[in-house]
Amino acid sequence: MKVYKILGITLVIFILIPFTAGCSSFKSTKGMIPSLGCIKDDIKHKSSSNSVITFDLKKGDKVKFIYDSNVKEGDLKIQLIRSKDEVIQDFPINKSGTKELVIDKDGGYRLSANYDNFIGNYNMNVNKVK
Numbered sequence: 001m002k003v004y005k006i007l008g009i010t011l012v013i014f015i016l017i018p019f020t021a022g023c024s025s026f027k028s029t030k031g032m033i034p035s036l037g038c039i040k041d042d043i044k045h046k047s048s049s050n051s052v053i054t055f056d057l058k059k060g061d062k063v064k065f066i067y068d069s070n071v072k073e074g075d076l077k078i079q080l081i082r083s084k085d086e087v088i089q090d091f092p093i094n095k096s097g098t099k100e101l102v103i104d105k106d107g108g109y110r111l112s113a114n115y116d117n118f119i120g121n122y123n124m125n126v127n128k129v130k
Contacts, residue, residue, distance in 0.1 A: 034128045039111060051112070057103045059105055061128060062129040063101050063128055067099070068122070069094060074115060075117065076093050077090070078090070078091040089101060
């Protein structure tokens with residue numbers, strides 16, 4: 001009889017532990033900041049290329065850019081570009097920081113990291129601010 005009681009209690013515990021752990025780890029997505037993308041690279045040997053991410057934004061959207069770059073050699077240009085090649089923002093090179101922008105036109109946007117004979121690294125994250 002005692003064996004069945006202990007077995008029953010053990011079974012209940014093993015059923016309840018995963019259930020309560022699963023419920024307590026549930027997180028609401030309401031407060032999350034939607035990521036629009038990230039471009040980053042660490043170039044060890046002279047290289048020339050262009051890394052691009054694209055995203056659609058609407059008038060009034062608030063966007064936060066988190067940037068960091070280190071140029072050891074060559075040229076690096078990081079820009080936010082609206083369709084039709086209109087440069088909206090040039091980001092500082094060899095610096096870390098954040099920049100928030102409020103979008104003034106609906107449309108497609110590109111974040112571009114263009115480098116020539118470049119050695120160094122860059123990291124750029126783009127998030128929509130609620």
